[in-house]
Amino acid sequence: MSTPQETIQTQIKEALKAGDKDRLSTLRLLLAAIKNETIRAGEEVDEAGFLKLVRKAIKQRKDSAEQYRKGDREELASKEEREAEILAAYLPPQVDEEELRSSIAALVESEGLAGPAAIGTIMKTMMAKYAGRTDGGTVNKIARKLLGV
Secondary structure (H helix, E strand, O other): OOOHHHHHHHHHHHHHHHOOHHHHHHHHHHHHHHHHHHHHHOOOOOHHHHHHHHHHHHHHHHHHHHHHHHOOOHHHHHHHHHHHHHHHOOOOOOOOHHHHHHHHHHHHHHHOOOOOOHHHHHHHHHHHHOOOOOOHHHHHHHHHHHHOO
8 A cells, every 4th residue: 555645646646637726735745744744743744734735725715715705716725625625535525514413422321411511521532433524613513512512
């Protein structure tokens, strides 16, 4: 099995041959992030580290798109969103919100959780159970709604 870095390098070559400039620039930035993390950690980036880098890059793109929209720069916001879509292809399928809601509800009921203090327990349990398949913001939002906090 190839490393995430090797996979991205291969896909950069494919994007270069295909003339897909958006994909090429996005993958080059991702490869740079992988190399920087490899240097920082002193070892190859594993699959979990790769997914963390991809999620971080997507979050940055979404934040940038939001800022560009506030500045009335729609063309730049669209570019950031296209890049986020390209990066999202590297994430595992996200868990359905309804499945997440029922799982949180089952945890709240089985553990007898209530109040704002329960959010930490819910976050820890759900983020471990659905690692890489959901984000903390979604879990937090659903937990708050179910707990009435």
